Every structure is written in C-alpha cells, then in structure tokens.
Amino acid sequence: MSKNKEFVKFEKVDKSYDGKILVVKDLNLDISEGEFITMLGPSGSGKTTCLMMLAGFETPTNGEIYLDKNPISNIPPHKRGIGMVFQNYALFPHMTVYENLAFPLRVRKISKDDADKKIDKALSMVSLSGFENRMPGQLSGGQQQRVAVARALVFDPSVVLMDEPLGALDKKFKRKHAI
Amino acid sequence: MQYEIKHIHESIGVTVVYVTHDQGEALTMSNRIAVFNDGKVQQLSSPDQLYEKPVNSFVAEFIGENNTFAGEVYDISKDMCKVKVNGGEILANPISVKTKGEKTTVSIRPERALINPKSSMDNNHKGKIEEVIYHGDHTRVRLSLLGNSDFILKVPNSSENLDIKLGNTINIGWNSQDARALDPK
Ligand SMILES: Nc1ncnc2c1ncn2[C@@H]1O[C@H](COP(=O)(O)OP(=O)(O)OP(=O)(O)O)[C@@H](O)[C@H]1O
Ligand SMILES: [Mg+2]
Numbered sequence: 001m002s003k004n005k006e007f008v009k010f011e012k013v014d015k016s017y018d019g020k021i022l023v024v025k026d027l028n029l030d031i032s033e034g035e036f037i038t039m040l041g042p043s044g045s046g047k048t049t050c051l052m053m054l055a056g057f058e059t060p061t062n063g064e065i066y067l068d069k070n071p072i073s074n075i076p077p078h079k080r081g082i083g084m085v086f087q088n089y090a091l092f093p094h095m096t097v098y099e100n101l102a103f104p105l106r107v108r109k110i111s112k113d114d115a116d117k118k119i120d121k122a123l124s125m126v127s128l129s130g131f132e133n134r135m136p137g138q139l140s141g142g143q144q145q146r147v148a149v150a151r152a153l154v155f156d157p158s159v160v161l162m163d164e165p166l167g168a169l170d171k172k173f174k175r176k177h178a179i
Numbered sequence: 180m181q182y183e184i185k186h187i188h189e190s191i192g193v194t195v196v197y198v199t200h201d202q203g204e205a206l207t208m209s210n211r212i213a214v215f216n217d218g219k220v221q222q223l224s225s226p227d228q229l230y231e232k233p234v235n236s237f238v239a240e241f242i243g244e245n246n247t248f249a250g251e252v253y254d255i256s257k258d259m260c261k262v263k264v265n266g267g268e269i270l271a272n273p274i275s276v277k278t279k280g281e282k283t284t285v286s287i288r289p290e291r292a293l294i295n296p297k298s299s300m301d302n303n304h305k306g307k308i309e310e311v312i313y314h315g316d317h318t319r320v321r322l323s324l325l326g327n328s329d330f331i332l333k334v335p336n337s338s339e340n341l342d343i344k345l346g347n348t349i350n351i352g353w354n355s356q357d358a359r360a361l362d363p364k
Contacts, residue, residue: 007194025218031196038189040205041215047198059288125187142180159194166180166204
C-alpha cells in the first residue's frame with residue numbers, strides 16, 4: 001500500500017487573531033504519511049499557530065486543513081488521532097507519571113489492561129521504564145520532556161505535534177550561537 | 180533526546196510535525212523543513228537542499244553561516260551572472276536575479292571557499308587574514324576580501340599546513356555555482 005502523500009494538507013490557510021494582521025499567510029503544505037516535517041523560524045513567525053490549527057485549538061481564518069483527505073473542521077479534536085507535546089511540555093503536576101500517561105487513554109475509553117500495556121510500551125520507548133510512580137516534580141527537566149513525549153505517543157496517534165519539545169534545555173541556546 | 184525522538188519516529192512510523200527555532204535540531208531530525216518568516220513559508224526542502232541551495236537571503240542567513248556581498252548585476256546569462264561589488268567583480272549563480280542592473284546579495288557558504296585551490300575555480304581573489312581561531316577539528320579564518328572584512332573560511336585541520344598566519348595575504352577561490360545571487364538584503 002502506497003503512503004498517502006497528502007496525509008496532512010494545509011490549503012491556502014490564513015490566520016488572523018485580531019481580524020487585521022495575518023500571522024499565517026497563504027500556507028500550502030502537504031505532509032506525507034510517516035514523514036518527519038519541521039517548521040523552523042524565528043520567534044513570532046507563526047509556527048505554533050499552525051500546530052494549534054492542526055490540533056483544533058484554533059481555526060483558520062481562510063482556507064482548509066485536511067487530515068487523510070477529510071476537512072479537519074468535520075472531525076472532533078479527540079477523534080483526530082493527534083498527539084501533542086506543547087511548547088512548555090506541561091505535565092499534570094499532581095499526577096504520577098503513570099497517571100499522566102493514563103489520562104489520554106481514559107479519555108479514549110481504553111480498558112485498564114490495554115492501557116497498562118500501552119503505558120509500558122510508551123515508557124520503554126523513552127527509556128523511562130520503572131518511573132511509573134514518580135511525580136513530575138521528582139524528575140529532571142529532560143526526564144519530564146520524555147514523559148511528555150511518551151504521553152503524546154501512548155494512544156497510538158497517527159500524527160504527533162511537537163512544539164519545541166527540547167526547548168527548555170539550555171543546549172539549544174548554546175547551539176544557536178555556536179560557530 | 181534529539182536522536183531518541185528521531186529513532187522513535189523511525190521505529191513506529193508516526194507522522195511528526197515538529198516546531199523549533201533551532202536549526203541544528205531541524206537539520207538533523209527532519210525529512211523536510213519548512214522555513215517560516217513573518218507568517219510565510221520561505222522555503223520547503225530537505226535539510227541538505229535547504230542548507231546548500233537556499234532560495235532567498237532570509238533562508239541563507241537563517242540556516243548556517245554565509246559570506247555575503249552586496250552588489251549589482253551587470254551581465255547575465257542563463258546560469259551565470261557577473262556582479263559588481265565594492266572591491267571588484269564576482270561570477271555568481273543567478274538564483275533570484277533576472278536582469279542587468281538588479282541589486283543582489285551574493286551568498287557563499289564558508290566551506291565552499293578554498294585557500295590556494297588546486298583545480299581551477301572561476302572566482303579567484305586575494306584575501307588578507309584578519310583573525311585565526313582554532314576550533315579543534317577546524318580552524319576558522321576571518322579575511323578581508325573584496326571589501327568584505329568579515330569573510331569567513333573554515334579550514335579542516337587535516338589540511339596540509341597552509342600559510343594561515345595573521346596579516347598574510349592568501350589566494351581564495353570558489354565556483355560561481357556556489358555563489359548564489361539572491362534578493363538584496
Ligand atoms: N492567542 C493569540 N492571540 C493573539 N495573537 C496571538 C495569539 N497567539 C499568537 N499570537 C501572535 O501571532 C504571531 C505568531 O505567533 P506564534 O505563537 O504562532 O509564533 P511562533 O512562531 O510559535 O513563535 P515562538 O518561536 O516564539 O514560539 C505572533 O505575532 C503572536 O504575537
Ligand atoms: Mg511557538
């Protein structure tokens with residue numbers, strides 16, 4: 001089976017928050033199934049806005065976004081099969097690692113047995129098996145990021161959106177100014 | 180973590196839309212990169228295309244390092260143009276310019292300019308060494324050349340001992356293909 005070349009499609013998408021200034025202008029972008037695509041650009045260039053429209057937290061001012069050929073406006077957010085790691089990768093601070101990962105599964109009404117298997121698998125993917133009972137506050141910054149990645153993957157989404165998942169590490173700033 | 184995310188992507192085949200303003204992350208992890216500026220996609224390419232063939236000055240500037248010359252096109256054919264700059268003339272690859280008289284910024288990646296090139300290159304200029312910084316795997320050399328006192332070279336430290344000393348004048352060459360005449364900054 002050949003992969004869908006237009007698994008995600010932005011078609012002539014504009015976005016304005018205030019009805020005056022367009023912060024995203026005429027975005028046309030086809031993303032293939034299984035592709036790793038990066039939006040790169042300076043602060044305020046509209047990257048997060050694009051992710052928010054794809055995830056369904058914002059709607060395009062003009063144009064349409066398609067997911068596997070369906071206009072995204074017709075699919076309720078929890079049925080889009082989209083996992084997200086946010087810019088501040090916020091975990092639920094009062095929940096253990098296990099509970100953080102169980103949350104998106106419970107929303108999707110996955111049985112406890114299946115949920116446990118998926119949580120095991122997701123934690124092992126980010127090399128954090130055995131950390132189930134820790135609270136986020138008991139993890140290093142890098143470990144918290146991994147939990148956020150595991151939480152975004154745990155329900156087997158078809159698309160994962162990652163907004164600066166490594167952003168809180170100072171490495172980035174070193175690298176950016178390195179010569 | 181960068182590599183872990185990349186490996187996870189490879190092993191489970193999920194579609195990833197990743198956002199960053201770190202070009203290093205983008206270049207190492209992505210199949211394709213969309214460069215945004217001011218709400219518009221400037222270029223959508225694979226990492227190597229993006230780095231080696233930037234289509235405008237913003238992308239050339241934003242991704243990696245580049246040496247630039249502001250100038251004016253005074254002769255142009257299909258795959259070559261002559262650009263008059265402060266201290267002389269450059270043969271360049273006409274990417275965003277079409278006609279004589281157009282203003283342009285010529286962009287050359289530091290690693291595309293060579294010291295004392297053995298094979299003939301269609302751009303040859305003298306540069307004066309202004310600064311030498313040792314970086315372990317390479318030496319970074321700042322030259323003044325054609326009126327640009329901020330011309331950067333990266334010399335791999337495996338190279339034979341070249342005459343890289345402060346104040347020396349050396350021959351620098353590059354191919355017109357690698358000098359991209361882009362939109363003026
Ligand atoms: N909820 C909002 N209401 C009004 N304006 C907004 C809102 N969110 C973002 N903006 C504006 O839209 C523009 C694009 O913002 P966006 O968050 O998409 O940028 P970004 O590329 O993700 O930047 P950064 O790299 O700093 O995260 C900015 O000018 C920002 O101020
Ligand atoms: Mg952002």
